[in-house]
């Protein structure tokens with residue numbers, strides 16, 4: 001299923017690591033999910049673990065040595081190419097953070113029709129859903145994984161009103177909750193318009209006009225990141241990788 005050398009290496013490394021990591025109930029289950037009831041656009045309702053107060057109470061993924069190992073399985077519904085997109089996006093975390101994804105079990109277990117994220121001592125399942133139409137891009141996978149690691153959208157940061165005007169009159173009816181602030185822990189990182197977690201100016205617009213405007217520069221275009229920003233990476237490192 002993985003034919004690229006790098007991926008094979010990734011798998012072998014993970015299998016080795018897995019032998020000495022305690023069997024965990026935590027697993028990032030990535031599967032194809034077409035229709036979902038969501039809040040904040042793409043966050044499943046029971047998916048609100050964020051760089052917010054719960055991180056201080058132990059909802060973070062656990063660290064083992066210098067790394068945070070997040071077991072994963074990827075649904076067999078994805079094609080090889082689609083799996084490779086997901087794997088490539090996951091590997092970008094290995095390059096820039098202490099997060100390490102590993103196969104939850106030997107490859108046999110990948111022949112599953114569904115995958116779930118089973119979080120910490122467990123209050124149920126959490127899911128990452130990636131529609132095969134429109135979601136299988138590196139930036140989207142990074143974005144969804146950042147949710148799973150505990151991060152909200154940039155525009156709902158606790159301090160966003162200092163940086164963004166939300167134009168409620170332009171928001172499509174029923175989508176207002178996407179702009180409700182969260183009590184986030186911003187980890188001493190600045191508000192970042194280039195964050196992979198930042199939505200675009202016209203997100204959820206009902207009339208083609210902006211729903212968000214940057215306070216410092218009304219003509220600023222944002223929400224166009226194609227990969228994690230330095231701040232996105234810094235936050236993962238601050239939340240999980242600091243000694």
Ligand SMILES: [Zn+2]
Nearest residue numbers: 042043143153
């Ligand atoms: Zn999102």
